[in-house]
Amino acid sequence: MCLRYHHPAMARRYDASEIEPKWVKVWEDEGLYQASEDPDDPRPRFYALDMFPYPSGDLHMGHMEAFSGGDVIARYRWMRGDDVLHPIGWDAFGLPAENAAIKRGARPMEWTYANIEQQAASFRRMGMSFDWTRRLNTCDPEYYRWTQWLFLRFFERGLAYRKESPVNWCPNDQTVLANEQVIQGACERCGSIVERRDLTQWFFRITDYAQRLLDDADTLEDWPERVLTMQRNWIGRSEGAEVTFTVDETGEEITIFTTRPDTLWGVTFFVFAVEHPAVQRLAELGGTWDDVRPLVERARQTSLVDREAAASKEGVALGVHAVNPVNGERVPCFVAPYVLMEYGTGAIMAVPAHDQRDFEFAREHGLPVRVVIEPPTGPVDPDAMTEALPHDGVMVNSGPFDGEPSPTSIAKVTAWLEAEGRGRAAVNFRLRDWLLSRQRYWGAPIPIVHCPRCGEVAVPDDQLPVELPKDADFRLGGESPLARHPTWKHVACPSCGGEAVRDTDTMDTFVDSSWYFFRYCSPGFEDGPFRPEDVARWMPVGQYTGGVEHAILHLLYSRFFTKVLHDMGMVPFVEPFPKLMNQGQVIYDGAAMSKSKGNIVEPMPLVERWGADSMRLTMLFAGPFEDDIDWKLIAGEPDRRPGVHAWLGRVFTAVQDAGERGDAPEPDALVRLTHKTVRDVTDDLDRYRFNVAISKLMVLTNEIRSTLDAGGGAAVAGRTLTQLLAPFAPFTSEELWREVLGEGASVHTSTWPTFDPSLTTENTVTMVIQVDGKVRDKVEVAADIDEAAALDIARASERATAAVGDRRVAKEIVRAPKLVNLVTAR
RNA sequence: GCCGGGGUGGUGGAACUGGCAGACACGAUGGACUCAAAAUCCAUUGCGCUCACGCGCGUGCGGGUUCGAAUCCCGCCCCCGGCACCA
Numbered sequence: 001m002c003l004r005y006h007h008p009a010m011a012r013r014y015d016a017s018e019i020e021p022k023w024v025k026v027w028e029d030e031g032l033y034q035a036s037e038d039p040d041d042p043r044p045r046f047y048a049l050d051m052f053p054y055p056s057g058d059l060h061m062g063h064m065e066a067f068s069g070g071d072v073i074a075r076y077r078w079m080r081g082d083d084v085l086h087p088i089g090w091d092a093f094g095l096p097a098e099n100a101a102i103k104r105g106a107r108p109m110e111w112t113y114a115n116i117e118q119q120a121a122s123f124r125r126m127g128m129s130f131d132w133t134r135r136l137n138t139c140d141p142e143y144y145r146w147t148q149w150l151f152l153r154f155f156e157r158g159l160a161y162r163k164e165s166p167v168n169w170c171p172n173d174q175t176v177l178a179n180e181q182v183i184q185g186a187c188e189r190c191g192s193i194v195e196r197r198d199l200t201q202w203f204f205r206i207t208d209y210a211q212r213l214l215d216d217a218d219t220l221e222d223w224p225e226r227v228l229t230m231q232r233n234w235i236g237r238s239e240g241a242e243v244t245f246t247v248d249e250t251g252e253e254i255t256i257f258t259t260r261p262d263t264l265w266g267v268t269f270f271v272f273a274v275e276h277p278a279v280q281r282l283a284e285l286g287g288t289w290d291d292v293r294p295l296v297e298r299a300r301q302t303s304l305v306d307r308e309a310a311a312s313k314e315g316v317a318l319g320v321h322a323v324n325p326v327n328g329e330r331v332p333c334f335v336a337p338y339v340l341m342e343y344g345t346g347a348i349m350a351v352p353a354h355d356q357r358d359f360e361f362a363r364e365h366g367l368p369v370r371v372v373i374e375p376p377t378g379p380v381d382p383d384a385m386t387e388a389l390p391h392d393g394v395m396v397n398s399g400p401f402d403g404e405p406s407p408t409s410i411a412k413v414t415a416w417l418e419a420e421g422r423g424r425a426a427v428n429f430r431l432r433d434w435l436l437s438r439q440r441y442w443g444a445p446i447p448i449v450h451c452p453r454c455g456e457v458a459v460p461d462d463q464l465p466v467e468l469p470k471d472a473d474f475r476l477g478g479e480s481p482l483a484r485h486p487t488w489k490h491v492a493c494p495s496c497g498g499e500a501v502r503d504t505d506t507m508d509t510f511v512d513s514s515w516y517f518f519r520y521c522s523p524g525f526e527d528g529p530f531r532p533e534d535v536a537r538w539m540p541v542g543q544y545t546g547g548v549e550h551a552i553l554h555l556l557y558s559r560f561f562t563k564v565l566h567d568m569g570m571v572p573f574v575e576p577f578p579k580l581m582n583q584g585q586v587i588y589d590g591a592a593m594s595k596s597k598g599n600i601v602e603p604m605p606l607v608e609r610w611g612a613d614s615m616r617l618t619m620l621f622a623g624p625f626e627d628d629i630d631w632k633l634i635a636g637e638p639d640r641r642p643g644v645h646a647w648l649g650r651v652f653t654a655v656q657d658a659g660e661r662g663d664a665p666e667p668d669a670l671v672r673l674t675h676k677t678v679r680d681v682t683d684d685l686d687r688y689r690f691n692v693a694i695s696k697l698m699v700l701t702n703e704i705r706s707t708l709d710a711g712g713g714a715a716v717a718g719r720t721l722t723q724l725l726a727p728f729a730p731f732t733s734e735e736l737w738r739e740v741l742g743e744g745a746s747v748h749t750s751t752w753p754t755f756d757p758s759l760t761t762e763n764t765v766t767m768v769i770q771v772d773g774k775v776r777d778k779v780e781v782a783a784d785i786d787e788a789a790a791l792d793i794a795r796a797s798e799r800a801t802a803a804v805g806d807r808r809v810a811k812e813i814v815r816a817p818k819l820v821n822l823v824t825a826r
Numbered sequence: 827g828c829c830g831g832g833g834u835g836g837u838g839g840a841a842c843u844g845g846c847a848g849a850c851a852c853g854a855u856g857g858a859c860u861c862a863a864a865a866u867c868c869a870u871u872g873c874g875c876u877c878a879c880g881c882g883c884g885u886g887c888g889g890g891u892u893c894g895a896a897u898c899c900c901g902c903c904c905c906c907g908g909c910a911c912c913a
Binding site: 548624698822 | 910
């Protein structure tokens with residue numbers, strides 16, 4: 001029986017370990033994937049960008065998934081005739097290198113480069129179509145020279161500045177963190193509870209770009225909805241008004257921000273954040289400092305956002321009063337942790353009738369509640385209220401605005417405040433400036449010299465890079481490694497030549513990764529971070545692929561950098577990544593892979609055992625690219641042969657046998673299926689539906705195998721299958737293309753197959769005959785029959801007639817040749 | 827609580843604008859080959875009733891629109907992700 005399929009003398013069995021390493025070398029020798037340097041190259045350009053890896057060890061499953069998807073896209077674009085830029089590099093600075101060095105005694109640099117080489121070797125083994133000539137590492141002085149250069153441009157424009165402020169301090173990593181790196185009050189890296197410290201630190205003025213970051217998000221062509229939502233939430237724009245109250249006892253003006261100026265007449269008290277600079281002075285004046293002081297001191301010791309305290313409704317009266325500018329009322333002032341110094345102005349007007357937090361505070365402290373927005377259900381007794389009232393209603397107890405309905409009340413009150421000079425429309429953002437300095441060793445040094453006479457002085461461009469000392473003592477404790485180095489920081493002031501010291505902080509690694517995609521366009525460029533013409537030629541990126549964990553941090557920062565570079569006239573666009581794709585996570589048995597759970601599956605041993613092609617296909621076929629993959633469910637034990645490996649084996653024999661059979665003189669069913677498959681796989685690839693595309697290739701494989709006896713069309717089907725397979729299984733397809741089909745050049749530089757639309761439809765189709773919408777019969781009909789013929793066939797159907805029974809057919813819906821629905825009278 | 831995404835067989839998932847639900851796989855069961863196993867090949871596989879032809883039910887739940895709904899509308903439930911005293 002098997003002889004039907006096999007020609008024992010000819011058939012070669014599929015053996016990944018025999019074919020894969022061979023092609024790695026051939027492709028590299030042939031320089032297959034190098035992007036053109038020629039500005040006049042007529043081909044369309046496509047920049048396929050993958051989020052560059054952090055070299056923490058060998059590649060893990062997450063890398064496999066992400067880079068497999070990115071590689072399919074790059075290879076597909078090559079075959080479609082594009083000039084493709086598909087680079088690779090390493091995000092090589094960062095804490096883990098330093099921590100590993102502390103633990104094992106190796107230098108951060110050695111640890112980092114060893115890991116990079118291991119990952120590079122694994123990428124090669126995977127057959128990734130990278131342009132290795134453009135490779136970069138952010139920890140190379142050649143690279144961080146330009147990170148520093150960019151910092152100085154930001155510094156010149158006032159976008160990099162130093163200030164003292166309360167900051168997030170990770171006691172474990174011994175460094176400050178950006179707001180974005182604090183998750184639920186804990187360090188994003190190590191999970192330690194973050195402490196609050198008052199320190200002088202460097203910031204990027206990203207808040208200047210808040211509105212543009214928000215507005216331009218709407219112009220992005222194709223980003224996952226959840227990522228856009230996260231960015232919008234993070235930026236956190238709210239519209240409202242600023243209103244200035246006056247402290248009755250001192251006459252000083254205190255401005256507050258509110259989104260509900262229409263509730264100004266309902267203010268019954270006023271609250272300061274614990275950290276507000278006026279608190280101590282006002283408490284001393286009001287004679288309440290002894291009561292207030294414990295709150296203030298506790299806040300200094302706990303984390304920046306003390307959630308527990310904020311959640312409580314504790315608070316202390318200050319003994320002073322605020323005067324409401326809209327009605328001259330005098331209300332008591334409090335200090336309470338539920339008001340945050342970080343948002344708005346650090347002081348609020350309290351309207352207990354219409355704000356739940358104010359309501360709870362009022363009840364706790366026996367303060368009056370005054371309803372100023374009457375709900376549609378009628379008057380409300382403030383004493384009977386159990387929660388704050390919703391927003392809808394009509395203004396009452398509000399002087400000139402009584403009777404004003406809620407949809408227009410905010411705008412009217414705001415306009416009135418401006419006209420009266422008592423307040424103004426205002427917008428508030430949740431976004432804070434980006435704290436970029438770190439008290440650690442393994443990062444790009446901040447290129448600033450502190451001079452007792454000249455202040456903060458930029459290191460001149462021609463003295464960049466400010467290199468890291470190789471002999472640092474980077475162990476934890478005490479001062480940071482650069483600060484404690486005996487000689488490194490001592491330097492002459494570039495301005496006056498006097499004795500000065502370098503800034504001893506390094507930059508957050510997110511600074512490095514905010515511009516690496518520009519550098520890929522001009523590797524080795526000596527006169528700037530990139531050559532503007534190269535960036536204009538390649539960018540914006542055609543497709544950006546990477547993990548959703550960067551939804552806020554990396555993607556927001558990169559967008560910010562791009563806008564600044566745009567304002568500097570260095571890039572012609574404002575968004576670097578119009579199209580973003582997030583791969584799903586690879587989990588195991590319902591849980592994230594982790595050392596502590598002991599459920600980590602190492603990919604490279606599986607690649608050695610079953611092949612890189614099987615590894616890629618297993619992931620890409622498992623489901624939509626953006627969905628999580630549970631490795632236990634789709635692959636099970638490492639010894640279990642992957643289903644896709646068996647399929648590749650069948651492809652291997654099918655293409656061999658098909659080649660033997662030659663082509664039919666007339667296009668037959670197999671040829672038609674081949675054309676249809678080209679159409680469908682092309683469409684699926686354009687929409688990144690890899691799992692569906694692969695299933696279509698499986699169908700074609702099955703069809704080739706089951707029709708081999710019938711002859712005809714097999715050769716073109718086998719050849720086309722080989723090409724369509726190329727983006728997904730680069731090794732297997734190459735082996736078939738060159739060794740079995742005898743083509744001279746690589747399948748990966750072959751032209752993507754086209755299809756003849758007249759051959760993508762069948763001669764006959766299955767027509768469905770329904771009665772009242774239920775399927776009652778199916779009939780094979782000619783694909784080109786008209787409505788009348790379709791109806792005749794439906795009427796002739798015995799099954800349909802039986803289903804109609806003795807009822808009258810009142811209406812016939814005909815969608816020839818697909819469907820006829822006989823509708824009976826009711 | 828607010829925002830975003832989702833809920834389809836035993837499992838992963840298909841079903842382009844409303845038109846044959848379950849493609850393609852995995853798993854399972856039976857069979858062929860084998861001393862045996864692996865590999866390979868063949869068959870069956872949504873649930874229920876039926877010897878069978880068939881019939882009924884079926885895309886989280888309840889309604890609605892339509893000749894016809896996984897798909898559109900209304901109201902719920904549940905799961906995942908993000909944000910959260912943000913004034």
